[in-house]
Amino acid sequence: MKITIVAGARPNFMKIAPIIHEIERQQKLGATISYRLIHTGQHYDKNLSDTFFKELAIPAPHKNLEVKSGTQAEQTGAIMVGFEKELEAHPCDLVLVVGDVTSTMACTIVAKKAHIKVTHVEAGIRSGDLKMPEEINRIVTDSITDYFFTTSEKATNYLHSIGNTEKNTFFVGNVMIDTLLSNLNRLKQPAFWEEKGLQEKNYYVLTLHRPSNVDALEGFSKLLSLIVQKANKLPIIFPVHPRTQKILKEANLVFENLHYVSPQGYLNFIYLVKQAKAILTDSGGITEEASVLNVPCITFRDSTERPETCVLGTNILVGNNTHLIEEAFNKLQSGNWQQAKPIPKWDGKASQRIVEILLKLHEG
Template identity: 80%
Template sequence: MKITLVAGARPNFMKIAPIIHEIKKQQDQGTAISYRLVHTGQHYDKNLSDTFFDELNIPAPHTNLEVKSGSQATQTGAIMVGFERELQEHPCDLVLVVGDVTSTMACTIVAKKAHIKVAHVEAGIRSGDLKMPEEINRMVTDSITDYFFTTSQKATTYLQSAGHLEEHIFFVGNVMIDTLLHNIKRLRKPEFWEKLALSEKSYFVLTLHRPSNVDALEDFSILLKKIVAKAKGAPIIFPVHPRTQKILKDAQLSFENLHYVAPQGYLSFIYLVKNAKAILTDSGGITEEASVLNVPCLTFRNSTERPETLRLGTNKLVGNDPLKIDVAFDTLDQGNWQQSQEIPKWDGKAATRIIATLLKLYGN
């Protein structure tokens, strides 16, 4: 069985890593399975791509399409052209895509037009917000995918209600949590830890990159000022996403306790998350990691495609609502934040279930 794995952006690498490890494990046992790793180059900052392959102990990709940045349409088109050539030169039995980035959707379309079956890891999740590019990517990908691997029973139920065959939907758990649990004892302090005099549970980690939060300079400035005020002087560590960096330069915002740092490698970033007082974010994946690590998480969005982080995890949606932000910080200061509970199948074995299922489907 030949599988082509697609990685396009930072979250993809953490999701692909345990799948590669499981394939290698099967190979060592004599199973006839192989893979080819395709990096589309959707993120090209070294700390957002190459570093993750080193830290997560997976080999360099077999090829890099080197698409880099551009508009949604430009990036999608470039990925499709490059991936079509890749599949022509290196045929496979199955294309496996993960997550919801542009590469996920673009490579799924190309594979299906080449009559190659597609498996989608993290299928069926929905935010209901069509203003999010990721939501469009999810909808398009799932509409033509052959095999669906879900992180929750809710995602499974959604796919069933959408008319997909039950025998093609598999509730396997969360591969990103596989990576988290596998590396939890390998975490390392970031280089700036001592310089900024950080200590456990005394600082915040901030990540913002969604257009709804950062593209309008005035709104972005108001949100940052609100966050800084509610932090009450505690350090705020802000690893700056490339698309946010330019906006910050234009804003010329400076606060004594807000520290802009370079994008972090996986091991140092999770160290920051694990030891933070709280996470302040508009990311989806970080809410999963924070929940498993039982770290309070404020999400500056009005919806989430990961409702289990609200119900069983440590996540609260505050959007850009000043009142909700105030209430959340007050709850945090009072020590009354909700505690994480066990989330079904987020146990570090999702990749094992995925590969076992594929081997069964393909007769191995």
């Protein structure tokens, strides 16, 4: 069985790593399975990309399409052209895509037009917010995928509601949590830890990158000012996403306890998350990691495609609502935050389930 695995951006790297490790484990046990790893280059910071591959023991990609930056349409088109050539040169039995980035959707379309079956890892999740590019990617990908691997029963039930069955839809758990759990004993304290005067459970980690939060300068400034005010002078560590970096430079937003740092490698970033007083974010994946680590999480979004992080985890949605933001900080500072409960099948074995199912499907 020949599988082409696609990774395009940083969130994908954490998801493909355990799948690749499990394929290699099955190979050693005698399974007839092989893979070819394609990096589309959608995330094009070579140093950071290389750091993730090294830290997560991901082998060098067999091919990097080197798509780099551009508009949504430019990136999508470039990925499709490059991936079509890749599949023509290296045919496979199955294309495996993960997550919800542009590469996920673009490579799914190319594979299906080449009459190659597609499996989508992290399928079926929905935020209901069509302003998010990721939501469009999820809908398109899942509309033509052959095999679905889900992180929750809710995602599975949604896929069943639109016509899929138990024959092609499998609730396996969360591969990103596989990566988290397997690396907890390898986390590294960032080099700036002492310089910034950080102490365990006495600082915040902030990540913001969604257009609704950062593209309008007035709204972005207001949100940052409120966060800084409610942090009560505790340090806030803000690894800055490239799209946010540009806006911050133009706005010259400076606060005494807000520390801008460069994007972090996986082991440094999870160290920061694990030791933080709370996570302040508009990212989906970080809410999953915070929930498993039982770290309070305030999400500046009105909806989430990962509701289990709110129901069973440590996540609260506040959007840009000043009252909800203040209420969340007050709850946090009172020590009355919701405690994480076990989330079904987020146990570090999702990749094992996925590869075992793929082998069975191939056999017949």
